[in-house]
Amino acid sequence: MVNSHDWFSVLKEEERVSRDMVKFGIISDTHVSDSFDDKKIDNFINVLKKYLSDVDVIIHAGDVNTEKFLARLKEIAPVHCVAGNMDEIKELPIDKFLEVEGQKIGIIHDIPINELDKYIEDNELNILITGHTHVPMIKGMEEKCMRLNPGSITYPKAPPKKPGFSEPEARPTIIILNIENGLASAYLIPLPFKKKEKK
Secondary structure, three states: OOOOOOHHHHOOHHHHHHOOEEEEEEEOOOOOOOOOOHHHHHHHHHHHHHHHOOOOEEEEOOOOOOHHHHHHHOOOOOEEEOOOOOOOOOOOOOEEEEEEOOEEEEEEOOOOHHHHHHHHHHOOOOEEEOOOOOOOEEEOOOOOOEEEEOOOOOOOOOOOOOOOOOOOOOOOEEEEEEEEOOEEEEEEEEOOOOOOOOO
């Protein structure tokens, strides 16, 4: 397992000193393969630029699939990306750890539910970011670890139906994570893409 603790490599020294808040744009499971034409990729990037133009860092939780799309994401902001089960980029790490304002963030594409508590405890995480399910999630835990899954912008899946609520829709989504004065807040943003059926 490859670990990386290089959050501060994406910010200059003067930015680290003067910054009161760090803003992350979180995406996952883009699955942009070589079969996607340039026009479609341009559309994805243009929409993401609109919603991520003011973020400091993009976090991609795996299954970016190709170096081509990863390079395009870097046009928007510096990118931290981990390997997904369908990624073709060999140098991506399995997981990654960042620390900002006392908040330790872990990023991994997928982790079995029976290993979740141990992974959080062993790595002393305050925030865990995963992907894989294509289902968006923002969830707190008794261990005081926030769990985030941004879903997928290309092949979204709806979250489970809750009693008393209408049937949820599958929508392309990202998450914005703010860390300000040691406090973290996150919110989900639906994007104006049409749902693409998974083959």
